[in-house]
Amino acid sequence: xxxxxxxxxxxxxxxxxxxxxxxxxxxxxxxxxxxxxxxxxxxxxxxxxxxxxxxxxxxxxxxxxxxxxxxxxxxxxxxxxxxxxxxxxxxxxxxxxxxxxxxxxxxxxxxxxxxxxxxxxxxxxxxxxxxxxxxxxxxxxxxxxxxxxxxxxxxxxxxxxxxxxxxxxxxxxxxxxxxxxxxxxxxxxxxxxxxxxxxxxxxxxxxxxxxxxxxxxxxxxxxxxxxxxxxxxxxxxxxxxxxxxxxxxxxxxxxxxxxxxxxxxxxxxxxxxxxxxxxxxxxxxxxxxxxxxxxxxxxxxxxxxxxxxxxxxxxxxxxxxxxxxxxxxxxxxxxxxxxxxxxxxxxxxxxxxxxxxxxxxxxxxxxxxxxxxxxxxxxxxxxxxxxxxxxxxxxxx
Amino acid sequence: xxxxxxxxxxxxxxxxxxxxxxxxxxxxxxxxxxxxxxxxxxxxxxxxxxxxxxxxxxxxxxxxxxxxxxxxxxxxxxxxxxxxxxxxxxxxxxxxxxxxxxxxxxxxxxxxxxxxxxxxxxxxxxxxxxxxxxxxx
Numbered sequence: 001x002x003x004x005x006x007x008x009x010x011x012x013x014x015x016x017x018x019x020x021x022x023x024x025x026x027x028x029x030x031x032x033x034x035x036x037x038x039x040x041x042x043x044x045x046x047x048x049x050x051x052x053x054x055x056x057x058x059x060x061x062x063x064x065x066x067x068x069x070x071x072x073x074x075x076x077x078x079x080x081x082x083x084x085x086x087x088x089x090x091x092x093x094x095x096x097x098x099x100x101x102x103x104x105x106x107x108x109x110x111x112x113x114x115x116x117x118x119x120x121x122x123x124x125x126x127x128x129x130x131x132x133x134x135x136x137x138x139x140x141x142x143x144x145x146x147x148x149x150x151x152x153x154x155x156x157x158x159x160x161x162x163x164x165x166x167x168x169x170x171x172x173x174x175x176x177x178x179x180x181x182x183x184x185x186x187x188x189x190x191x192x193x194x195x196x197x198x199x200x201x202x203x204x205x206x207x208x209x210x211x212x213x214x215x216x217x218x219x220x221x222x223x224x225x226x227x228x229x230x231x232x233x234x235x236x237x238x239x240x241x242x243x244x245x246x247x248x249x250x251x252x253x254x255x256x257x258x259x260x261x262x263x264x265x266x267x268x269x270x271x272x273x274x275x276x277x278x279x280x281x282x283x284x285x286x287x288x289x290x291x292x293x294x295x296x297x298x299x300x301x302x303x304x305x306x307x308x309x310x311x312x313x314x315x316x317x318x319x320x321x322x323x324x325x326x327x328x329x330x331x332x333x334x335x336x337x338x339x340x341x342x343x344x345x346x347x348x349x350x351x352x353x354x355x356x357x358x359x360x361x362x363x364x365x366x367x368x369x370x371x372x373x374x375x376x377x378x379x380x381x382x383x384x385x386x387x388x389x390x391x392x393x394x395x396x397x
Numbered sequence: 398x399x400x401x402x403x404x405x406x407x408x409x410x411x412x413x414x415x416x417x418x419x420x421x422x423x424x425x426x427x428x429x430x431x432x433x434x435x436x437x438x439x440x441x442x443x444x445x446x447x448x449x450x451x452x453x454x455x456x457x458x459x460x461x462x463x464x465x466x467x468x469x470x471x472x473x474x475x476x477x478x479x480x481x482x483x484x485x486x487x488x489x490x491x492x493x494x495x496x497x498x499x500x501x502x503x504x505x506x507x508x509x510x511x512x513x514x515x516x517x518x519x520x521x522x523x524x525x526x527x528x529x530x531x532x533x534x
Contacts, residue, residue, distance in 0.1 A: 035498060040399070062426035131475050136407075143418060143441035145409030147499045149528045152487050153475035160469035161489055168512035213484070215468035262437075 003282045005252075006344035008051050009100040009394050010238035010245035013042025013231030018343060019224045019345035020195040021120055025061050026266030027066045028073050030227035035074055038229035043242040045072070048163075049231070051081030051108035056174035057117025057348050058129060058223075060086055066116045081108040088381020090253070090295050091115070092228075092349025093388035097251045099157050099232035101343075109234060116227035127211070131152050150272070153299065155218060158383035160212035162267035163187035163301040167214060169268060169316065172304070176216065176319035180300040181218045181342055183328030188339025190329070190367035195222055196343040219300045221341035228350035230357065235396060246360035249374070250283025250391030252276065261294045272378065273307035273385030274321040283374075283391040287311040292359050292370045293327075293335040294352035296380040297342050303327075303335065306378055334369045353390070360394050399512060406478035408523055414442045422520045422527030427461035429494065432456050440496035456504045461518030463492040465502065470508045484509055489533055504532040 015037025015076035017030050025033070031054075037045060057064030060347070064225055068084045081102050085091050092115055099111035131154050140148045152158075166172050182202055190195035200218070201283040209219040236243035254274030280286055287310055297303045312322035312333065327335035338344045340354035345351060356377040358364050377390040411419040414430075421428030430442035434451035438459070444452050468488040474480050486507050491497050502510065503519055516531035 127473055127475070139410040140407050142412035142415035143409070143498075145407060146441075146529070148407040148476075149409050150487055150499045150501050151406070151471055151476065151479045151482070151485055153471075154473070154500045156473065157469055157471065157487055161467045164469055165512060185521070210470070210472040210484070212473060212487075215469075257498055262491075262497070378409035 002284060002397070004101065006249050006282060006284065007247045008104045008235055009232050010110030010235050011230050011246045011392070012233040012238045012241045012243060012245055012355050013038040013044065013229070014354060015041055015229040016193065016354055017227045019193065019226030019347060022225050023122060025118065026285050027056065027064060027116040027118045027148065027227070027269065028070060029176050030118060030225070031066050031070055031229070031287070032074060032228035034229035034245070035112055037113055038112065038113065038231050041243060042231045042233070044231065045153065046076065049076060049110050050079055050127045051099060051102060051114050052076055052079055053111060053113045054084045054090040054097060054116045055095060055113070058069065059120045062119065062129070066114070068329060070114070072305070074369060079299050081111060082099050087388070088327070088390035089298065089348045090381045091381040092353045092385040093379040094389045096230065096232055096248065096353065096390055097253070097388065100248050100251065103232060111232045112229055113232065114227065114229040117346055118225040120223060120225050128152065129223050134163045134344045150287045155383070156212045158216060159299045159301060160215045162305070162384060163214050163299070165267040166305065166326050168300065171317065174206065175202065176323045177195035177219055177300040177304065178202045179323050179325060180303050180327060183325055184297065184336045185343045186328045187337045187367055188343035190365070191338045191344055194339040194344040195224065215299060218342070221298045222346040224346040225359055226345060226347055228347045228354050230353065239396070244361045244394055245396070246357050246392050246394060247395050247396055248390060250285070250389070251280035252278030253284070254387045254388045255385065258382065267385055268305060270305055270309050270380070270387070272349065272380070275378070275387045275389040276310045277320045277390050279389040283372055285391060289374050290376045291373055292337060292356070292369050292375045293333060294356040294359070294375060295336060296349060296352055297336055297340040298340065298380065302380055303386070305384070306380065310376065328373050329367070337364065337367055337369060349388070352377050352379065354379060354391050356390070362394065404477040405432070407476065407527060411526055411530065419440060419526045421524065422529060423519055427459045427529070428456050429459045429496065431457045438494050438496045440498055441504065459492065459494045463490045463514055463516055463531070465489070465514045465516060466491040467512055468496060468502070470507050470510070488531065489515055495496050498529065500525070501530050501534065503530045
C-alpha cells in the first residue's frame with residue numbers, strides 16, 4: 001500500500017550563491033541572495049511564500065549566523081510557518097521534511113528552507129573555524145574539559161576515532177577511504193560550482209598531510225562561505241511550476257545523540273540505520289532501487305558507514321564495496337555527483353540536497369546521471385549523532 | 398614585535414559535579430559517580446542518571462582499569478599548548494566499570510597504539526587538580 005505522504009510535496013525552487021572562499025557578504029545577506037535566486041527559479045513572488053525555515057551553519061555557534069530575524073530582513077510578513085532549526089548537518093533534510101508535513105497538513109503552500117554560513121575570513125584557516133574547545137578562553141569547566149585536556153579539538157578527532165575503530169574491527173584500509181575521495185573529485189571536475197576541480201589520484205590522496213590520523217587532509221570536507229535556499233511546494237501546485245519537480249517520496253530520521261555512554265557502537269553504527277528503515281518504508285523502495293546517492297560526507301568515512309547503514313552492503317564491508325570505484329562517474333552507484341562536501345562545497349546538509357535536486361531535475365549537464373528515478377539524500381551531524389534522510393524522485397507517484 | 402607567549406594546555410577546573418573525581422585523582426584514586434537507583438556509573442558526573450533519570454547517587458572508588466576502545470593521532474596544531482607534542486595520541490578508553498572517557502596514553506610510541514589494548518590510570522598532577530591519563534597495563 002502506498003504511503004499517503006509519498007509524493008505529497010515536491011522541491012520546486014533552488015537558489016545557490018557563489019560558494020567557497022567568497023567574502024564581503026554576511027550570512028544574512030548571503031541568505032537573501034539565495035532566497036531571491038530560489039524564488040526566481042521557482043517562478044514565485046515573495047508574497048506567495050507562506051513558510052520559512054532557517055538553518056545557520058557554524059556561525060550559528062561561533063557568532064554572526066542567521067537567526068529568526070532573517071524573516072524581517074527578507075521582508076516576509078504573514079508567514080503561516082516559521083522556525084529556526086539546528087540539528088547540525090541533518091537540518092537541511094529535516095527542513096524539507098517539516099515543510100512537507102506542514103504542506104500536507106494544510107498549514108502552508110510554499111515553504112522556503114534556507115541555509116547560510118560565512119565563517120571564513122581571508123585570514124582564517126578552515127581548520128581554525130571548527131577548532132571547538134581550542135577557541136575557548138580560560139579553564140574548561142569540570143569533566144566536560146577532559147577532551148580539551150587530552151588535546152581533543154575540532155570535529156576531525158571524533159571522526160578519526162570512529163574511522164580507526166572501523167579499521168580495527170573490519171580491516172578497512174586507507175586505500176578504500178581514498179577511493180571515496182578520488183571518486184568524488186572525479187565528479188567535482190564536472191561541476192562548475194565545485195571548489196576543488198583539479199583531477200586527483202589515489203597517490204595524491206596518500207600524499208596529503210595527516211590532520212588527525214587516520215584522516216588525511218583529503219579525507220576531510222571543505223569549509224565554505226555561501227548560502228543555499230530550496231522551496232518546497234504541494235504536489236498539486238508543483239506540476240504547474242517552471243522547474244521539473246523533485247518529489248519527496250520518503251523521509252526518516254535517526255538520532256543516537258552524543259554516544260559516549262556504555263554499550264553504544266556510535267563509531268560504526270549510526271542513526272542512518274533507523275532513518276533508512278523509516279524512509280524506505282515510506283517511499284516503498286529499498287537499497288536495490290536507489291539510482292543515485294547524495295550522502296553527507298564531512299569525511300570519507302561518513303560515506304562508507306552511511307552506505308553500510310542504508311544496506312548497500314553488509315556492516316563492515318563498506319571498504320571493499322567502495323574500493324572498485326563504483327561511486328564515481330560511470331560506476332554502478334553514482335554517489336555525491338557534484339563532488340560532495342569533500343570536493344564540491346560545504347553547505348552542511350544543503351550540499352547533498354542541492355545536488356539531489358539538480359540530478360532529479362536532469363539538470364546535471366556533463367555529470368548528469370541518466371537513470372535518476374530514485375535518489376537517496378542524507379544529512380549527518382554532530383559526531384555521527386544526528387541523521388536525516390530524504391528519498392527523492394522526478395516522478396510524482 | 399613580540400614572540401608568541403607561552404600558553405599552557407587547557408586544565409579543567411573542578412566544579413560541583415566533578416569535585417570528588419578530581420580530588421580522587423590527586424590521591425591517585427579513580428572515583429566515579431554511581432546512580433543509587435540503577436547502579437549505572439555517570440561519566441561525566443551529573444545530577445541525573447542518563448539511564449533512569451534518578452537524581453540520587455554515591456561516589457565509588459573504581460579500578461582505573463580499562464581498554465583503548467579507539468584512538469587517533471593528532472597532527473594538527475589546534476591549541477598552542479600542545480604544539481610541542483605533535484603528533485600526539487588521543488584515546489577513547491572504555492573503563493572496566495562501563496563508562497568511557499577521552500584521554501591520552503602515556504609511556505608508549507604512537508606506532509604501538511592498538512584498539513583493545515589494556516590500560517590503567519596514571520594521573521597527571523597539577524596544582525589544584527589531577528587529569529586522568531592512562532598507560533599500558
